[in-house]
Amino acid sequence: MPEQSADTTLTFKKLFHPTDFSADSQTALIHALKLALVTKADLSMMHIDSESARENFEDFPRLSPILERWNLLPPNSAEDHVSRLGLSVTKSRAAAKNPTEALLRHLDSHPADLLVMATHQHDGLDRWQHQTVAEPVARGSHTPTLFVPTHVEGFVSAETGEPKLRRVLIPVSEKPHPQLAVDITDQLARTLGCERLSSTLIHVGSDAMLRSLNYPSREGIVWRTMICHGNIVDMILGMGADFDVDLIVMMTEGHQSLLDMMRGSTMERVLRGARCPLLAIPSR
Secondary structure, three states: OOEEOOOOOEEOOEEEEEOOOOHHHHHHHHHHHHHHHHHOOEEEEEEEEOOOOOOOOOOOOOOHHHHHHOOOOOOOOOHHHHHHHOOOEEEEEEEOOOHHHHHHHHHHHOOOOEEEEEEOOOOHHHHHHOOOOHHHHHHHHOOOEEEEEOOOOOOEOOOOOOEOOOEEEEEOOOOOOOHHHHHHHHHHHHHHOOOOEEEEEEEEOOOHHHHHOOOOOOOOEEEEEEEEOOOHHHHHHHHHHHOOOOEEEEEEOOOOOHHHHHHOOHHHHHHHHOOOOEEEEEOO
16 A cells, blocks of 8 residues: 655555557556656556567657656756656566566566556457456556556646646445545645545445545545445446546455456446546555
8 A cells, every 4th residue: 555654645665557658558657657756656667578578678658758848857858867856767578478467477576556557448248359457457466556548638737747636536335444545535636736626425325434434624625425326337437427527536345256257346347437547446
């Protein structure tokens, strides 16, 4: 789990971002870089080749042009000038037929505090016909994961690096207990320097659990609670669209039944339809 500093901002030591070198993963890279900068975390980037791992890294995404756009580096900076910002970046490649297994082996020997992963959204038969990587890596590593669906803008501006976190949706249930999701949402906003944030908690059931939570209080931060009825996945996706949320934050326990293994956990089913990034926080 990410650490908490004295001022209740997030502190990551190691942040891991798998990349496939595609334009689709660019938004996930933007979020990984921003979070590494604001938390002073070591950023590790990894690519899996299906055949052989080449020695050079010329096709890894360059970070200096992004940081130049953000006015953090002068024009035409060399890639190694990134370290002048206090940012430690490592890039690695591995040869493997199964990228999920390779990434899990890497994380087993090099644990991370946060994964930032691009994800392609497939469901039904289409999901079985495409190899999924992000969901099983997050589930198998038991690591907090920021999923960034392809073709979404996310909550970090690619042009300026400024955070655009304004509205967060937090679906909750009695188990796993959601207090950590509330705390991390507040800490993330503080870490990104967001002065105004509206967070909505939704729950299918009674409001007793919602009333039992501790909601951090500070100027500009609003907490709302709503009791809903019906299919929880449909409710989350509908409210996410209606409220135009920038982020969904969910606690997750992974697969709890054979049905979960067949169709995915609640978090995974939400992820396949979400139009914004989703932060999944494992309960263990």
